[in-house]
Amino acid sequence: MKFKIFIIISIFSINISFAQSDVWSDNTANTIEKGRKEIGLFGPLKIGLRDSLEISANPIWFIVMPHIAIKKQWNSLIGLQFASKHKITYPTLFLRALSRNGTGGILPSTSIIPQLFKLNNSIILSKEINERLTLSFNAGLDLSIGFGESNLSDIEFHFAYPRVYSFNNLLVPYAGITFTGIATEKIHYNYNLNTFILTGDNSGIIVEQQLKFDYCLSQKVKIVAGIISSYGDYPYGKDFGVFPVADIVFGF
């Protein structure tokens, strides 16, 4: 029983970090409308500051890993909706918490964690193919800047690895494509393919695919369930991983 609880928490944790909770904003150039707020049970709190400006942070993660993200929708570009996302994260506290002996020691207790700041900037271009399908392209760059001595080792676990890779290797460019659509009135879907380009010590490519379904109970509640897979070059060689993602998102 304890094991299953642990696994459930682990998988939701992946969702907290990496999954998106709203098909109509996160993976498209759309932002949520002014005044609207959305929060997932495990996902981030998003607030529509203006009709074209959204701010988000995960309240749970914020305590151990301060971060904030903004998404700005700009004027249309050659008939495409255009938005940019900007996020800053201070992972030092979290990495230090993970550096410990015993259970939960993701990093060795001897790890020297520098003062790290991770900047993430990306652009999203969306094209409404028809009333039921939107196609989006995204491209971005993770940039991590560290101050002080470091012997930080990689966290080579499937979905974490490309997201922490820049801590030791400065830059991780990525690009992807997303299909968001409406299957039925209540069921929406989202397919996303993202490619991370790893340069430096362990260069290579990691490709992630995510397929999620939203079951919209009402305008205020939806259940998100899906699957995420990754395949690519890890420090130990090529590997493939699959995990479920799940969340309950509230909007108000």
Next chain:
Amino acid sequence: MKAYLLFIILAFSLLSCDPFNNIIENETNKDAAIYFTASDINIENNIADTLNIVTWNIKFGGGRIDFFFDCYDDRVLMTKEEVMTNMEAVVKKITNMNPDILFLQEIDIDSKRSAYVDQLQYILDNTGFNYAYYGSQWKSDYVPSDGIGRVNSGNAILSKYELSNAERIPLSLIDEQAGIVQYFYLRRNLLKADVKIGDKTIIALNTHTSAYSTDGTKINQLNEIKTEVDLIDSEGKDFILGGDFNTIPPNSAIYENFDDDKCADGSDFESQSFKEELTTMKMFIDNYQIAIPQAKYDLDNSKYFSFTSDKDGFWNRKLDYIFTNGNFVTNTGMVHQDVSTGGFNTMVLSDHAPVSVKYVLK
């Protein structure tokens, strides 16, 4: 409602699997007993009258780096340079011993702690061996404890001669561990393979039993090993069994409070007392031939000690054994403790010393 049901089914079907790929017993035998070959195969046509047999726990190429589980220091990970330096020294010692069959324990093939070096392939490619079988005793995509991360470590049987019919026989898990600890913990095994030498087949068995069980699991494991070799013996087949049994021989003068134990009382890695296990190994010693005969051990325990966790100390207990239902050449059993017994200072190579013996083939 359909999506909700889909979510429930999807989540629980995946949760009920083995998300970190830890449970080796879920694998097919072919995947659990992995076959390796050297980059160059060199078969000797002239078969000698005796085989040189060695067992050695090589501590995942860690040499004498003080790792956290020994409580001397708190190292977890090695650099590739450290691993390669240590493995070069291990290979030199193996070459020096020139075994025909080698039982290795704690050999890493894909672990973060040893910089993902495939130590088995490295040994195969840099010694006179041609073939090997490997059985994991600790395998996980990610161990979320002590900074260990990805690990794949286990037992290997290496041979100059053809190997076949390998099997990884799982041994009992430690019952007293909580489910989640057990899931990420070591899964001990008995690795078995046929060695074909000319027209003769010998069954080689390699094992490494639990080091830190206090609930009788290790005794269960030893009984399981005994049952397996008894079965082989009853079928009239020849076997050689080697490994790190984590148990001291009968008549050991020192059986607790070893001078190298630095771990605090009650710690997960506290050195155990062998007071209640002083006769445990008799089940093998009384029924089969042993590389170091009990009478010799009785005369001077210390000459046959094969383990210490203190790099600045010296071997202080015997945990490593080789048995057979055939015959060993008299007086050929040896623990390679230092330069005077084997020509190398093995103290710097691992926390275990190699044990060797000659087996009568013809």
